[in-house]
Amino acid sequence: MPRALFEKVGNARYISHLDLMRVFQRAFKRAGLPLTHTQGFNPRPSVSIALPMSLGVESRCELLDFELEHPCACDEICGRLNAALIDGVHIREVYEQGDKLKNLALLQSRLILEYDQMVPDGATAKIENLFSQPELIVEKKGKNGPTQQDIIPMIRRLSVKRLSDGELEVSVLHSCQNPSLNPMQLSAAITRYLPDLAADYVRCFREEIYDTNETIFR
């Protein structure tokens, strides 16, 4: 099954996961690349997106698996799809066959913490310290109500950098499958344990995906 690497940036970050599937289904049609359909009572076009993303997050490393009725060269798929896609959703590359999704393990994310006043003094060190503790419990919203979750085991590497007077950047390499960490949980942890460092607004970016050996996953 072919796989596309795409980015979702700008205003497209407000498109939900389910809506994005529809955006792609229609884009394939517009591009004259008919998708195969699932069998069954309610046939659906065969497209799927690897790691569903929360509303508002931007990404340069999303994966879309799809199956075409008629085979087509990867470059051509890429060009035709991009001509049929909306601003903010852009195919970076198409592969004939992707790696097994179960090998996808790590995600490099970036959080920008925005402070309307000034980044408080010593913030960088305090945040790095917070995430160096052996355990850090954060509340996770689940289908059956909130649960408590220790996020430390899911963090492989983390660094904090001051970008400007009003912005901090948190770079984190974390697990994204079984279990998966929503990087916005890092911001929740800061708000809970370092309330003075609670940001006024947080932006979240997905930068790159890896297997467990930190080899880029495609």
Next chain:
Amino acid sequence: MTELKQRILTAVQKPARYTGGEWGEVKKNLSDVRVRVAFCFPDTYEIGMSNLGMRILYGVMNRMDGIWCERVFAPWGDMEAEMRKNHLPLWALESQTNVRDFDMIAFTIGYEMAYSNILNMLDLAGVPLHAKDRVGLKNIVFAGGVCAFNPEPLAEFIDFFSLGEGEDSTVEIVSLYDRAKAESWDKDTFLKEVAKIPGVYVPSFYRHEYNEDGTLKAIVPLDGAPEMVTKRIIEDLDSAFFPTEMIVPSTEIVHDRANLEAFRGCIRGCRFCQAGFSCRPVRKKSPEVLYRQAVQTLEHSGNNEITVSSLSTSDYRGLKGLTDQLIPYCAENKVNLSVPSLRADNFSRELMEKLQTVRKSGLTFAPEAGTQRLRDVINKNLTEEEILNTCAQAFSGGWNNVKLYFMLGLPTETDEDVLGIAELVYKVIQAWKENAVNKKRGLRVHVATAYFVPKPHTPFQWEKQITPQEYLRRCRLLKSHFYSKSIVYDYHSPDLSRLEAVFARGDRRLGPVIETAVKNGARLDGWDEYFNYAKWYDAFRQCGVDEDFYTTRGYGEEEILPWDTIDVGVSKAFLKRERHRAYEGQVTPDCRHGCAGCGANRLLQEVACDA
């Protein structure tokens, strides 16, 4: 740092409604734009983007050189709260420009429950609500849509109304504005000139005088304004603009599909139906043009669903020709074809089977009344036999879901008619017992009753609306006669229909009521989450206006009606004749079985009525 609007978008539900950027939206280079139009739909994005009329006029305006039309929708409550808290004025989607910076502000109004949204949107935009307070050419507010056929409740807020189909008149209006802006006319000059465009009604050019009993004494045209304004129509739909390059929303909307319009007008003449009379005369599109537009629309949009719409699609003569072409195309391209508004005739039954739409949605009938007597009164040409035959066929084909829609409070309705509904429902259940192939799965009969709302430009425009108490009594009476577990009975609270009745036949004295209600917090009245009659009740009391005057009183046949200035083609004499026939229980055959002389054909010059 992230700007305020982006921050808010992260905090509200379904933010993609507010960003624009969909496939097919029109962007223009501002240096090429002379006139900017903010086209407002007074409800949410999901509703507005489902509206074909808005899509047509968006395309019509954006095809014009130097004109840029952008879309604006009513924000949901959470977004409105953020906007007000952060002092963010209402913006248009394409350029994200504030509405108050636009030259023209247009509204399309399809139902009365949107009135509060119109005022609320103007208020959110920071545009003065009253036409007289908007002094210059900037922010001229105009409106069209079905509600413009009685525009009086909105008279003090809207500068002018565009009546009828807008494909041609909108171009004339916007072109005139283009000239007015280039030549720096004042607003008065523009309004005088725009009033000369056929189909344009400028309410400030008419003085309404009242009798002591509250009825209208006179409508006085001022400064040579025409006594009546006649709605515009498109004579040749085949050559009219149709938006084959439609906008494809990036978030799900109510009718998330491509749309074809088979014809305009209706041959049926159901006496309660406003669209059935006010959209006349009947004009068709050829199946060839429809097929071509279907293919173009589907290819451009990538939609996987298309619907053929009209007021009564079985009455479209080209339906077989169209579906013979469309069904194979849709099958090959994996597109769902839906054809709603079919009658229970033989061809339609075959078509429904071919489309398999019944399997998905079940059968839906709208007998509207429970007895043949009352169906004759309202001229609803659907017999019990047709309903039961179709149901029997469907049940023997394995279906087990039927929806039946009725109205309560129709003129001359008695308890016998109300109980007739229960009898009809039992006959449907009986038909299931006799015909069902698999009784284990059980039967569901959904019955819904609506509260009859008399509408302008119909034979029932003079009728009384029954009181809410009486409506509820009839609902309970009906409910007490439903014994079967198969029946799911649903009736709406009467408040909304009462309000709808007030505004449908309202006059200018309702302007302050709408304004007060919006100040009290009324908005999104079409949504259960927001509709609150108490806010309206208070507004009526504060303004000293009695709802009963517009609802339960009924209007005299000799009375001057607020909408007498508006000519939709159908003559008042015809409506009176139809009303009298209703009281005699006489049906009027559909237009194809003999012209009933409604008068709408006089709007046609080039073609004949296609009834």
